[in-house]
Amino acid sequence: MxxxxxxxxxxxxxxxxxxxxxxxxxxxxxxxxxxxxxxxxQSVARILCSRFAQQFCLTHVFNRRIEQKKTDWVPNHVHWTxxxxxxxxxxxxxxxxxxxxxxxxxxxxxxxxxxGKSVVTANKxxxxxxxxxxxxxxRENGAHLLYGASVAGGIPVLQGLQDGLAGDRILKIRxxxxxxxxxxxxxxxxxxxxxxxxxxxxxxxxxxEADASDDIDGFDARAKLTILSRTAFGINVAxxxxxxxxxxxxxxxxxxxxxxxxxxxxxxxxxxxxGETLYAGVQxxxxxxxxxxxxxxxxxxxxxxxxxxxxxxxxxxxxxxxxPTAVAVVSDLLWIARQNGLNAETPSAKTxxxxxxxxxxxxxxxxxxxxxxxxxxxxxxxxxxxxxxNIDAVLxxxxxxxxxxxxxxxxxxxxxxxxxxxxxxxxxxxxxVHPPLDLPILT
Amino acid sequence: MxxxxxxxxxxxxxxxxxxxxxxxxxxxxxxxxxxxxxxxxQSVARILCSRFAQQFCLTHVFNRRIEQKKTDWVPNHVHWTxxxxxxxxxxxxxxxxxxxxxxxxxxxxxxxxxxGKSVVTANKxxxxxxxxxxxxxxRENGAHLLYGASVAGGIPVLQGLQDGLAGDRILKIRxxxxxxxxxxxxxxxxxxxxxxxxxxxxxxxxxxEADASDDIDGFDARAKLTILSRTAFGINVAxxxxxxxxxxxxxxxxxxxxxxxxxxxxxxxxxxxxGETLYAGVQxxxxxxxxxxxxxxxxxxxxxxxxxxxxxxxxxxxxxxxxPTAVAVVSDLLWIARQNGLNAETPSAKTxxxxxxxxxxxxxxxxxxxxxxxxxxxxxxxxxxxxxxNIDAVLxxxxxxxxxxxxxxxxxxxxxxxxxxxxxxxxxxxxxVHPPLDLPILT
Numbered sequence: 001m002x003x004x005x006x007x008x009x010x011x012x013x014x015x016x017x018x019x020x021x022x023x024x025x026x027x028x029x030x031x032x033x034x035x036x037x038x039x040x041x042q043s044v045a046r047i048l049c050s051r052f053a054q055q056f057c058l059t060h061v062f063n064r065r066i067e068q069k070k071t072d073w074v075p076n077h078v079h080w081t082x083x084x085x086x087x088x089x090x091x092x093x094x095x096x097x098x099x100x101x102x103x104x105x106x107x108x109x110x111x112x113x114x115x116g117k118s119v120v121t122a123n124k125x126x127x128x129x130x131x132x133x134x135x136x137x138x139r140e141n142g143a144h145l146l147y148g149a150s151v152a153g154g155i156p157v158l159q160g161l162q163d164g165l166a167g168d169r170i171l172k173i174r175x176x177x178x179x180x181x182x183x184x185x186x187x188x189x190x191x192x193x194x195x196x197x198x199x200x201x202x203x204x205x206x207x208x209e210a211d212a213s214d215d216i217d218g219f220d221a222r223a224k225l226t227i228l229s230r231t232a233f234g235i236n237v238a239x240x241x242x243x244x245x246x247x248x249x250x251x252x253x254x255x256x257x258x259x260x261x262x263x264x265x266x267x268x269x270x271x272x273x274x275g276e277t278l279y280a281g282v283q284x285x286x287x288x289x290x291x292x293x294x295x296x297x298x299x300x301x302x303x304x305x306x307x308x309x310x311x312x313x314x315x316x317x318x319x320x321x322x323x324p325t326a327v328a329v330v331s332d333l334l335w336i337a338r339q340n341g342l343n344a345e346t347p348s349a350k351t352x353x354x355x356x357x358x359x360x361x362x363x364x365x366x367x368x369x370x371x372x373x374x375x376x377x378x379x380x381x382x383x384x385x386x387x388x389x390n391i392d393a394v395l396x397x398x399x400x401x402x403x404x405x406x407x408x409x410x411x412x413x414x415x416x417x418x419x420x421x422x423x424x425x426x427x428x429x430x431x432x433v434h435p436p437l438d439l440p441i442l443t
Numbered sequence: 444m445x446x447x448x449x450x451x452x453x454x455x456x457x458x459x460x461x462x463x464x465x466x467x468x469x470x471x472x473x474x475x476x477x478x479x480x481x482x483x484x485q486s487v488a489r490i491l492c493s494r495f496a497q498q499f500c501l502t503h504v505f506n507r508r509i510e511q512k513k514t515d516w517v518p519n520h521v522h523w524t525x526x527x528x529x530x531x532x533x534x535x536x537x538x539x540x541x542x543x544x545x546x547x548x549x550x551x552x553x554x555x556x557x558x559g560k561s562v563v564t565a566n567k568x569x570x571x572x573x574x575x576x577x578x579x580x581x582r583e584n585g586a587h588l589l590y591g592a593s594v595a596g597g598i599p600v601l602q603g604l605q606d607g608l609a610g611d612r613i614l615k616i617r618x619x620x621x622x623x624x625x626x627x628x629x630x631x632x633x634x635x636x637x638x639x640x641x642x643x644x645x646x647x648x649x650x651x652e653a654d655a656s657d658d659i660d661g662f663d664a665r666a667k668l669t670i671l672s673r674t675a676f677g678i679n680v681a682x683x684x685x686x687x688x689x690x691x692x693x694x695x696x697x698x699x700x701x702x703x704x705x706x707x708x709x710x711x712x713x714x715x716x717x718g719e720t721l722y723a724g725v726q727x728x729x730x731x732x733x734x735x736x737x738x739x740x741x742x743x744x745x746x747x748x749x750x751x752x753x754x755x756x757x758x759x760x761x762x763x764x765x766x767p768t769a770v771a772v773v774s775d776l777l778w779i780a781r782q783n784g785l786n787a788e789t790p791s792a793k794t795x796x797x798x799x800x801x802x803x804x805x806x807x808x809x810x811x812x813x814x815x816x817x818x819x820x821x822x823x824x825x826x827x828x829x830x831x832x833n834i835d836a837v838l839x840x841x842x843x844x845x846x847x848x849x850x851x852x853x854x855x856x857x858x859x860x861x862x863x864x865x866x867x868x869x870x871x872x873x874x875x876v877h878p879p880l881d882l883p884i885l886t
Contacts, residue, residue: 043752047610047752051612052610148607154608154611154750154752154753154754154756155607155756156602156603156606156607156608156756157607158607159599159602159603159606159607160599160602160603160607160758163599163602163606163774163777163778164591164598164599164600164601164602164603164771164774165597165599165770165774166773166774166777166778166789167490167495167769167770167771167772167773167774167775167776167777168597168770168773168774169494174885233796234789235796235799237799238799241799241800242799242801243801249878249880250880250882251810251849251880253810253812253840253843253849254808254810254880254882256840257808257810257838257840257849257851258808260838260840261808261838261853261884263884265882268885270803270885272803273796276795276796276797276798277796277797277798277799277800278796278798278799278800279799279800279801279802279803280799280800280801281801281803283882283883284882285805285882285883285884285885286808286882286883286884286885287885288885288886291885292759293885295738307597307770309486309490309597309766309767309769309770310597310760310761310766310767310770311597311760311761311766311767312760312761313597313598313599313758313759313760313761314757314758314759314760315603315756315757315758316735316756316757317753317754317755317756317757318753318754318755318756323752323753323754324752324753324754326610326752327608327610327611327750327752327753328607328610329610330609330610330611331606331607331608331609331610331611332610333610334606334609334610335606335609352719353676353678353716353719353720353721354719354720355719355720355721356678356680356681356684356685356720356721356722356723357684357720357721357722357723358685358686358722358723358724359722360713360715360722360724362728365697365700365701365704365729367694367696367697367700369696395700395703395704397696397699397700397703400696406694406696406700408700410704435692437692437693437694437697439693439697439708439726439727439728439729440726440728440729441704441706441728441729442617442711442713442728442729442730442731442734442736443731
């Protein structure tokens with residue numbers, strides 16, 4: 001199937017399946033070629049083909065041994081190929097580079113930018129090593145190079161620093177940028193496992209590679225910190241200027257001592273501006289237990305930025321994984337489509353929303369304050385039963401006067417409307433000293 | 444002083460003080476008129492006139508009783524006025540509306556948009572009530588209307604949802620959007636104060652207005668949740684569709700019972716998509732103590748968004764205050780300047796960075812594992828003293844064998860380079876069973 005063929009199918013698809021898009025005229029869907037059909041690539045393809053079928057037309061999927069990669073849930077018009085030339089010579093507007101590694105991915109990105117195709121990549125090593133040079137190449141060819149997925153996966157921290165905090169002057173960045181290290185250290189803390197046991201467990205759970213050196217020894221986080229520092233401080237940091245130290249030497253006895261000091265141990269990536277010097281490095285460090293850096297557990301990531309005017313801003317979430325990384329890739333793609341005047345409307349929800357309502361279904365906490373006498377619980381229980389609301393627990397704390405006795409009933413989830421009717425009836429009872437207080441219990 | 448006069452001065456300033464800007468040609472500074480010179484307005488003016496003097500030219504400051512507002516740190520060319528017509532008839536590209544309230548601020552915003560001026564506003568009530576209509580007016584007149592500062596001050600959550608998570612489908616938003624309520628509830632929890640005492644204290648500390656109803660009764664958070672929901676779900680939510688309940692009825696006894704249930708009580712803003720219905724409301728609720736919603740203390744804000752693909756993403760930071768809100772305003776202004784092809788370069792740091800270094804100055808934790816004998820502490824102390832590193836504490840836990848005894852020395856802050864020299868010397872000593880482990884202690 002030629003790329004022309006793929007294109008023709010693509011346009012036919014638009015005309016046939018979504019006439020409303022055709023109304024946009026120049027606002028045609030953005031044509032996207034996908035390089036790398038692993039975990040992230042497949043997540044991206046799924047999101048594009050389901051949620052964003054009107055905005056994007058997937059033209060190519062490029063991967064080595066492509067025959068083994070073919071799936072039936074990708075539209076028929078997609079051109080499967082193991083030759084990058086097919087992508088380069090196609091009319092794709094944007095190439096998604098989800099192959100990873102410096103070579104040949106770097107070569108492919110350069111060639112795509114050189115022919116004026118925009119590139120979205122999740123490749124932290126490539127951007128950390130060659131980002132400024134590739135950005136220059138993109139500019140020279142009127143293309144965009146976006147890499148939001150290269151740092152902290154689904155957490156929009158690069159956009160946050162670049163757009164949302166553009167008005168501030170960032171002084172300090174501290175983050176947990178490697179989920180594997182965080183998983184191992186929180187697991188050592190939780191279960192008193194040795195480093196080796198926690199690493200083995202992380203490998204068994206899929207949170208660590210068989211060769212975990214890149215994560216454990218800080219090289220993965222260093223690449224991310226390099227990219228983050230460029231964005232935060234507007235300084236062209238080279239990856240080799242950022243030091244990386246391993247977490248391998250951290251032992252149980254260190255976590256115990258850290259605890260005695262009100263701290264825990266985490267692999268911390270940090271960069272701090274001080275006069276004419278930017279300090280930057282990745283290493284295990286003691287952080288106070290109350291710090292946001294200590295409270296990110298398992299494979300989560302967090303970035304804490306400190307600005308001269310805005311103070312501390314914290315971004316956290318899922319820093320890795322196919323779907324969160326794919327969200328970052330698709331978000332970058334939408335940005336490029338908007339810049340190029342292509343269709344980048346936010347799609348409406350799968351089910352159109354017809355109603356805005358306050359009628360949440362949640363568990364409830366109801367606190368009463370009563371003039372105590374026998375039979376109170378019975379009359380309340382009868383009313384809740386009448387509205388088929390299940391009582392979960394009845395709680396009472398000692399030390400209050402019988403004539404103004406507080407107690408609490410917790411209820412299993414029911415709708416706010418049902419709860420409201422039951423409470424209206426309950427408020428009529430004669431033993432209340434204060435009106436009862438009804439609060440939802442969120443989980 | 445006429446607006447022409449102000450403009451002339453402005454251009455002169457550019458030519459005289461920053462010849463490098465003139466090279467940009469069409470890339471001239473963006474002309475900005477400031478309406479409202481209160482806390483936020485003054486912060487914005489300070490940031491514009493210091494950090495962004497090359498990017499923006501402040502042409503007007505509009506306020507009632509303007510004579511009382513004049514200050515000497517604003518450039519001479521700025522036109523001080525108490526007549527909004529002066530702003531409307533000027534050549535300002537962008538009007539910053541930092542007056543607040545529905546009227547006359549809404550009238551001013553409409554009139555500015557109608558003559559094609561872009562508007563940046565921090566006015567949550569106006570955007571919550573009239574946002575969609577004003578956005579339409581902006582589009583019709585080729586202007587932009589941005590309101591990043593209207594929700595959660597300096598936390599870039601609207602950009603995060605709109606750009607960074609654009610590729611996801613947001614299913615749920617939960618947030619703490621009112622710092623006053625959060626301060627009062629955390630203070631009640633911390634010091635066992637009554638609601639009235641905590642409110643009085645918040646008022647004394649400047650965290651609450653004399654008339655605190657807007658905060659306490661949920662109207663402030665409701666406006667923010669309305670705006671946030673439009674951005675997150677792409678649904679045109681009207682403010683009256685979102686319910687608001689007061690925190691006034693929460694008592695100490697409720698915090699005690701909540702604690703017994705492993706929870707705390709917070710004013711929670713939440714919106715959840717379920718089929719064809721969007722549930723939305725603001726109310727006090729029990730939240731688990733381990734939830735990010737429970738761990739935001741004092742006047743901080745937090746937003747937790749849950750996406751179909753990306754899972755939970757958390758944004759937190761300073762949700763109010765002059766400087767953080769000003770950061771959001773200036774960030775929006777930079778976005779508009781970029782869209783309009785005006786100069787929006789990120790300024791370099793005040794002090795240009797000449798060096799990237801790993802030589803952080805921090806406190807240190809050093810764990811030794813030794814074959815115990817008298818004199819070990821003395822020899823370590825001598826070496827630290829030689830490098831003028833102060834010992835903070837010596838810690839030892841019971842239960843370890845003398846032949847492989849771990850103990851810890853914590854050190855007052857010193858540079859990594861000094862530390863490294865001292866440790867090189869220490870490693871030569873003959874009592875080590877394992878090489879010592881040196882970690883920074885972050886504060």
